[in-house]
Amino acid sequence: MKANIQAGYNHNRQKLAELVPLSTPFALHIAPTHRCNFRCHYCTHGLGAVGKQKAGLTETDFPVEYLPRLVEQVKEFTEPLKMISFTGLGESLLYPELPKMIRLLSQAQSAETYDIITNGYLLTPEKTDQLIAAGLNNLRISLQGLTAEKYREVSGVKIDYDQLFRNIEYFYHNKGNCKLNIKIIDSCLEHPEDEQVFYQMFGDLCDTIFVEHLVEVQLSMAEKYEGLSIDTSRTMFQEKAEDRIACPYPFYMLQIDANGNVFPCCPLGLPLELSVGNMFQDTLKHIWHGKKLYDLWTQNLKGKRSEHPVCGRCTAYQCFTPPEDNLDLEREQILKKVEERGYV
Numbered sequence: 001m002k003a004n005i006q007a008g009y010n011h012n013r014q015k016l017a018e019l020v021p022l023s024t025p026f027a028l029h030i031a032p033t034h035r036c037n038f039r040c041h042y043c044t045h046g047l048g049a050v051g052k053q054k055a056g057l058t059e060t061d062f063p064v065e066y067l068p069r070l071v072e073q074v075k076e077f078t079e080p081l082k083m084i085s086f087t088g089l090g091e092s093l094l095y096p097e098l099p100k101m102i103r104l105l106s107q108a109q110s111a112e113t114y115d116i117i118t119n120g121y122l123l124t125p126e127k128t129d130q131l132i133a134a135g136l137n138n139l140r141i142s143l144q145g146l147t148a149e150k151y152r153e154v155s156g157v158k159i160d161y162d163q164l165f166r167n168i169e170y171f172y173h174n175k176g177n178c179k180l181n182i183k184i185i186d187s188c189l190e191h192p193e194d195e196q197v198f199y200q201m202f203g204d205l206c207d208t209i210f211v212e213h214l215v216e217v218q219l220s221m222a223e224k225y226e227g228l229s230i231d232t233s234r235t236m237f238q239e240k241a242e243d244r245i246a247c248p249y250p251f252y253m254l255q256i257d258a259n260g261n262v263f264p265c266c267p268l269g270l271p272l273e274l275s276v277g278n279m280f281q282d283t284l285k286h287i288w289h290g291k292k293l294y295d296l297w298t299q300n301l302k303g304k305r306s307e308h309p310v311c312g313r314c315t316a317y318q319c320f321t322p323p324e325d326n327l328d329l330e331r332e333q334i335l336k337k338v339e340e341r342g343y344v
């Protein structure tokens, strides 16, 4: 097997406590669309029309007319971001303007890398060529099974598995310097020996490969998770999940949904009451330096996260707990710096 078995996150991390408060977030997650071609049973898209409505999930696309404004706003930060990831509660490749979105941001040198997380089913050779030409640096494909039957069971769709495989093959052989990570969730494998089958099938068609752990990462799925008996002692990347007093995400990232709502973290299905602004009415830089995020930072640093109406019932931050991101031991010093900086 050519690929390295490696979890698909940046392993070259710096100690976050020494760097915050950041003038520019490290990462920006953008949801190009809230539509998906699959209905995975562990996802809000698998809840059916009533469940999706209850979760507030609408079939929205990021408005094309806002693309120039998105680029302008990202460029307002003092430095380029480390990463812009096209991901969210939807299938990024369903967004027809995705290559344009990447090209505009890439031409403006808005970030060091441009990543997509996708289920890969719409990755035609034509789409591959467009994405590579646009400046894509990393593609992460999440598989939902090793057979078409498994896709039907997990994602509720009939797929042509050979077609999916050939599209991945084409991407691998035509990706230039772009990195390809292929992953699957452990719950999508039938038997323990299927992990080796997965490596055999895809290990020569990507740069890194990994079996992720099913985690409780969508807040809108809270009720359904209870019936899935998920082992919460491990992170998405099969590491030990740890508790945190201060949730690290709001200190280094922002997430934009297709309606322009800006959230302080990467879990999906977040309620609007956690939104720290909307980029159609405000700017990302103003939101990053604004009072809502400031209040969330100080609440976390004072150890009062449990008093927040959303964060107080959230465990999604435990899906990814690298030691470099742990702020807990330095909370007092960071609070002082944050209060000195204030908000605009």
Ligand code: SF4
Pocket: 036, 037, 038, 039, 040, 043, 044, 045, 046, 088, 089, 090, 091, 119, 155
């Ligand atoms: S898990 Fe991904 S592919 Fe599956 S329904 Fe949700 S957004 Fe779509």
Ligand code: SF4
Pocket: 247, 248, 249, 250, 264, 265, 266, 267, 274, 310, 311, 312, 314, 315, 316, 317
């Ligand atoms: S505690 Fe949960 S909801 Fe709150 S910022 Fe962290 S990940 Fe987001």
